[in-house]
Amino acid sequence: MPVDHSPIPAPDVLSAFEAAKGFMPLNEGLALYAAATEAARLGLPLLEVGTYCGRSTLLLADAARAGGVLAVTVDHHRGSEEQQPGWEYHDPATVDPRTGVMDTLPAFRRTLYEAGLEDHVIAVVGRSPQAASVWARPLGLVFIDGGHTDAHASADYGGWVPHLAPGGLLVIHDVFPDPADGGQAPYRVYLRALESGAFTEITVTDSLRVLRRKGADDLARG
Ligand SMILES: C[S@@+](CC[C@H](N)C(=O)[O-])C[C@H]1O[C@@H](n2cnc3c(N)ncnc32)[C@H](O)[C@@H]1O
Secondary structure (H helix, E strand, O other): OOOOOOOOOOHHHHHHHHHOOOOOOHHHHHHHHHHHHHHHOOOOOEEEEOOOOOHHHHHHHHHHHHHOOOEEEEEOOOOOHHHOOOOOOOOHHHEOOOOOOEOOHHHHHHHHHHOOOHHHEEEEEOOHHHHHHOOOOOEEEEEEOOOOOHHHHHHHHHHHHHHEEEEEEEEEOOOOOOOOOOOOHHHHHHHHHHHOOOEEEEEEEOOEEEEEEOOHHHHHHO
16 A cells, blocks of 8 residues: 555644754655654554654654654754764754753754644653663654664664564655765665565655565565
8 A cells, every 4th residue: 555645744833844953854754744644544653763853753743643643752862973063964053051062852842842742742862772672562653863873773773673563664764875965874774674575665755765564464475
């Protein structure tokens, strides 16, 4: 069953998404929203690794609200390597003036509060592998957009994908087959998923890939 591309976030959520600090273009956001809307029909939580300031979380939250499920978003809120001072994606406004280290939690909380979506999101503040190690529920969607090194992306895949229910959707951001376009860690995770034989590719929208976990029937058919 193909992902339905027609669902559009509520207009106020779309405005909040466009106003929020973050890294996801609108086109990819709409593809994420479509995947989240479909995955919510499984009646299971939608999981995001990589909250940052909540831009993509808004879309998961809106889809979760519409589908009567919860979105869970995991981040230590200290920023990825490329977001640290002196690196390409650093934003000085994300540094806590008191501690001198990055803290995106206040901006995230503001984003979610102003969009009226707090009741639909559980924010987990911590390291993704540690959070995954204490998680024990099936998930309808796993969205990987955390650390972009091989170690981080691979740990995110290994930690969360085992919880993805059959028929659930795996979404990976920043998949660049050509190294000239960006780092290769998310691409390698995407290849790992396909090579596992456990997933079918559903949509490709710029650097956003949506894969569906095969069910027992699909696997039996080969
Ligand atoms: C690319 S940003 C996420 C962007 C966000 N999804 C958006 O669309 O705006 C990556 C985030 O992953 C977080 N992160 C990196 N490694 C992590 C880890 N091991 N555990 C938890 N969060 C991590 C960083 O703190 C950063 O906020």
